[in-house]
Amino acid sequence: MSGTTPSLRHATAEFEELRKRFGPVFDKIAEGNLEREKGRVFPYEQVRWLIDARFGAVRIPRELGGFGASLQQTFRLLRELGAADPNVAHVWRNHLAFVEDRLYAPRTPATDAWIERFLGGDFVGGGWTEANNGTYANIQTKLAREGDHWVLTGAKFYATGSLYADWLDVLAVTPDGVPTTALVKADQPGVSLADDWKGFGQKTTASGSATYTGARVEDENVFPASERFSYQGLFYQTALLAVLAGITEATLRDGVAALKRRKRNYGHGLAEVATADPQLLQVIGKVSAASFGAESALSAQSAVLDEIAGARIAGDEETERRRLVEGHIATSRAQLVIIEAALQATTVVFDALGSSGVSEDLLLDRHWRNARTLASHNPRVYKERIVGDWHVNQADPTALFAIPAGQSE
Structure with missing residues (x-):
């Protein structure tokens, strides 16, 4: 039921139960890590294994259909995943952060809909850092009103997890200069993703460019950046x-x-x-x-x-x-x-x-x-x-x- 209180709850999970569920998936991911590193093979299948195991719901309270893990337990799991394959672990950074944001937010029909998406396996990639040397104090990505929805135009880099994602979490500014986050469908018109990350490490995190050209954003997927979770x-x-x-x-x-x-x-x-x-x-x-x-x-x-x-x-x-x-x-x-x-x-x-x-x-x-x-x-x-x-x-x-x-x- 929606209301003014957040969906956050105190942890109810036992870590050994979490490890029993996810540990075998981590082990399976570790088996191919070396060969993927040698050939710069993107771990699409490995990310999907984790989605299918409902790793994206690890922080969602049990009463809402998740596993009820604490933050300490979540990051302990992420450490173990990082030991198996640090590229795969890094890919989950933006998804887990947006889950936390929706749990922290007051409960509304839109927030409840996002929790259902997480439980259903929708995966979120990132897009906060401005391309072309832009900064958080000078955001060039724009969000403008068009009829009954918004449109997003701009360019991002370090868009970690983008190639694996169903949704992209993008930081932009509205016409009146308010920093705002917009959740954009990754496969829709107006979204272009490029594998142009040139770093000598973390080579398969899909941390390259994301370009938005009039990409449609619905009202329920727009959130003031100032209201994001405090931590x-x-x-x-x-x-x-x-x-x-x-x-x-x-x-x-x-x-x-x-x-x-x-x-x-x-x-x-x-x-x-x-x-x-x-x-x-x-x-x-x-x-x-x-x-x-x-x-x-x-x-x-x-x-x-x-x-x-x-x-x-x-x-x-x-x-x-x-x-x-x-x-x-x-x-x-x-x-x-x-x-x-x-x-x-x-x-x-x-x-x-x-x-x-x-x-x-x-x-x-x-x-x-x-x-x-x-x-x-x-x-x-x-x-x-x-x-x-x-x-x-x-x-x-x-x-x-x-x-x-x-x-x-």
């Missing part, structure tokens, strides 16, 4: 951190396997067999610690997001505002910890492997390339300053963004 920017960033933590775990997994395959050791090593060499074991221990640190930081940070959502459920705006500040600081801290862990692990793992570790058959460099690409989305160089300014001067980290809910990168 949207933190959610987007946490999704990236979850994938990074997954890559760090995959590096440990693949590093251990590669070390076990080594048939000989160097003459000046400390053991005849590589797996008995204390220095090589030390390298694996360092990678393991990095993975543990990334996972722990993600767990602690995502728990703060659940506290923000809990304040929304309680209708406590003052607590929500306070938790948002805490969430920004926790997310910045986690970003610093997780990026450092991922980049260190994906680099030092080669010290345990010798020349055989750089074989293109193993493609272990994909872990560094994928981690470095994800780490570049929202530069960590600023985060230490933001955290330090908060500690010393009580500077409000939420005041840094042009859009109240935070940027999407």
Whole structure:
């Protein structure tokens, strides 16, 4: 039943139940990851497996037909998916964010219709970042009224997940300059999607261009950007951190396997067999610690997001505002910890492997390339300053963004 309260609910899921449902799908996705990376094969089938398993409904409350997962549980799952295939995990970032937005919004017939779409398997891709060096302060994508509907015109880049999507979540401005999000059918006239992402990592996330030329948008699919869920920017960033933590775990997994395959050791090593060499074991221990640190930081940070959502459920705006500040600081801290862990692990793992570790058959460099690409989305160089300014001067980290809910990168 529709009303003024949101569809958010406190979590009711048990994580082991979630893992039992989705873990086998993740394992199946992992089986072909290496070959897809080698051939830049887009994982259409793998994304569909997750849609069919109803991964897109993981945050929807059980009483509405979903699984009732917490944010912490959701990002833990995304980390495990990231370890299986970081491209597939990244593709889900925009979909899960829009689900969260519709759960956060007051219940209306339009919001209920979106929840039914999610339950039915509709998948959402992204489109917030302006092409041609546009910024959030100078949005060039326009949304104009035309009769009983709207039309969308403009160009986006980093349109992650677009080629897999039924709908595209696009940021535009109305004629009076109001930032607005529009949900556009991906296969309709006036929508053009291009696979022109040239990054050296995350090559199959469909993060290229999206061009809109008078694309039709219905009234019920238009939402003021100022009304998006308050922790949207933190959610987007946490999704990236979850994938990074997954890559760090995959590096440990693949590093251990590669070390076990080594048939000989160097003459000046400390053991005849590589797996008995204390220095090589030390390298694996360092990678393991990095993975543990990334996972722990993600767990602690995502728990703060659940506290923000809990304040929304309680209708406590003052607590929500306070938790948002805490969430920004926790997310910045986690970003610093997780990026450092991922980049260190994906680099030092080669010290345990010798020349055989750089074989293109193993493609272990994909872990560094994928981690470095994800780490570049929202530069960590600023985060230490933001955290330090908060500690010393009580500077409000939420005041840094042009859009109240935070940027999407």
